[in-house]
Amino acid sequence: MQRKYAAAGAGLLVLMLLAATMPAAVLGASSATTSAPHQITVSFLQAALIAIGYYLANSPWLFGLAFFTLYRPLVAGFFVGLILGDPAQGTLIGAAINIPYLGFISAGGNLPADAGFAGWVGTTVALASGIDATKAIPIAFGLGLLGTIIFYSRMAVDSVFAHWADARAEKADIAGVALMNWLPGQAFLFVVSFVPVFLLALNGPSAVQDALNALPLWTVNGLVIAGGILPAIGIALNMRFIFRGSAIPYFFIGFILMTVTHGSVSLVVIAAIGLCLAYLHLNFVSRDAPLAAAQAAESTAAPVQAQEPKVRLTRGDLIRSWALWTFFAHANYSYERLQGTGFAHAMTPIIKRLYTTPDEIRDALKRHLVFFNTEPNFGNVVHGTVIAMEEQRANGAAIDDDAINSVKSGLMGPMAGIGDTLSQSTITPILLALGIGIAGGTASGSAVPTLSGATGNPLGAIIYMVLVSIVIVAIGYTAWMQGYSRGRSFVTEILKSGTIDRVLIGAGVLGNMVLGALAATFVVVNLAPTVTIAGAQMNLQASIIDPLFPGALALGLVVMTWWLLQRRVNPLALLAIYLVFAIVSAYPFFGPGQANSGDYSYGACTSSLLHQYTPCGAPPAPTAQP
């Protein structure tokens, strides 16, 4: 027991040390970012710290919050920036890399891409080789697909350790079961996480730099264009969850607000407007939300026990059990049992208190080592309910294994459905979008807000981390304790009251606003060709589209992508198509132009189909606001 907490403490210490170096680094960064992109040689120590960071992002040591914080490219970018001495640029790159993962969901042991790997390695490579945030997006996305190998190897190997836990349970060895849930799984995870990230951090930047130098210039321009197009997929993936019904207009309001102000309005302001609109929407527009008082749920609480109970759980037992779960739910995540060993681990303080004979302990351990999986925060209702049942059973109530199993297996799915909807597809993406918007900053002056000339803002990562941690822990703790004290009646009451629906509808309004604003900043489609109308040379983008509806093509692209995803087009196939299209669109079709002449300068025109950053003919983006 002590060792576990010591190890947890060590993990937190590393994080706090990193945080302690922050103010100095942030101050130092403000001068660093004004200079041109520079290359950084990653030292051994820096590569090791980055590799440890990636391990921590998948580890249990951050109170179960790693998946919501360090795992996200926005946060990873900030920490990589700290380690490499440029947190502002790191946060900006992390924010850009995060966009394709806005609609990222990992449910039931299924991982579409490793966003953490993309964030940690992608930011390192981009920052160290001095390439800009937009170009980092396609490179990091490739890395993210590669990273899933780590996750899937771990899921397979952890099944073995679940059997080691079984063997300890057979001997009624409570501490042994707990140990098997974290030690072997984490040792394995550390090795498979640390080694590849360490090597890539050390050698990746120069390899990427060499590759980019070897490519013809127009293909490199194509990568930049891809960086403006690929975010449409991430945003559209997220739209699948919230872009529907009467919430749809708010997406367009967010987008237009951002473009008409040329990106000079902060995303915090947009979010504040979104909150006001969400309130109005809930009270005056939405007919989906039951406004009437909650239908009184019938109390199905367990009958009050007549006799004085023999053993009682203390509040300390409950909190210890909750803390163990919050830390170690995914410490030994395996294909065979998913969170099964984590559940048993969390039950150890309960079993210790309630049962005394080896037979009882063995049976209880085995009872909770079986396959289990739920959303680890809202789903804590299940644990609370099960703990209450165990307590009644220990006091002689006629509750058999079947009764406990049926509550676990019956509730874990539905609670995961609601929990994932709340945490993974509503709360996290909205807070992330907010953080990314703050982190990405904006550069005013062009017709549409763009990333060019933007200075990263580490506050975006920090605000996101703090907000998401508070919300997630609050949900987890409340669900656990309410599940214990009110059990089944809490489940039916909260479901019937319509509270969750109201939260989801309100969040949908806010989410659409923020997402629309984000699309306006990060999705960039600029037509390069010039036409001659009435003798005057007019650039299609700067002279025709932008005066009419700034960002119309970007908006069209996002909506089209959403439409395609709704029709079950595979997002990975879409990604490949967009990437190829972006690179081809950079080819100098219409004569040599300036496309092959080092055309990175903003505002210069090319003879290609699409043009990066700013429209042809527009004045170069001025330096970002102070």
Next chain:
Amino acid sequence: MSLRLVRIDDRLIHGQVVAVWLRALGAQRIVIVDDASARDEFLREVLTLAAPQGVPVEVHDVASGAVRCIELATTPEPVIVLARSPRTILALRQAGVPIEVVDVGGMGGGPGRKRLHKTISISPDELRELRELEQLGTRVEIQIVADDRPIPFRSLDSGN
């Protein structure tokens, strides 16, 4: 044919179903066929409340589920059918429910269960039942979420 997805999943409704499949298919109704859940008033209630608003959930036992599925198969409304085990699907098929493809989406591991693919483990009885389904002309595919490529059960069934 509006039984858009007939899925075997021992957790019935959960994140993959609600957050991924429901959206991907645009399904408007979930039909759960499970004797144990149909018997238990509390579970029935939780399941019906677990889907997003506007998506009604029906919980049936095998007998009434078969009748309901046959009825729904002829309507244009897109429906997701969920069952815990291959046995239930086999019973539905034998009762005349037109099931072209059954999706194996989640079957947890445990004693006596062999891992077939990722989070799919299987007992000898279930293996037999899936083979029987294939013999009846229902294709058995493993596809955990909508964006995965479906894997034919046949290709994983080593035949022992």
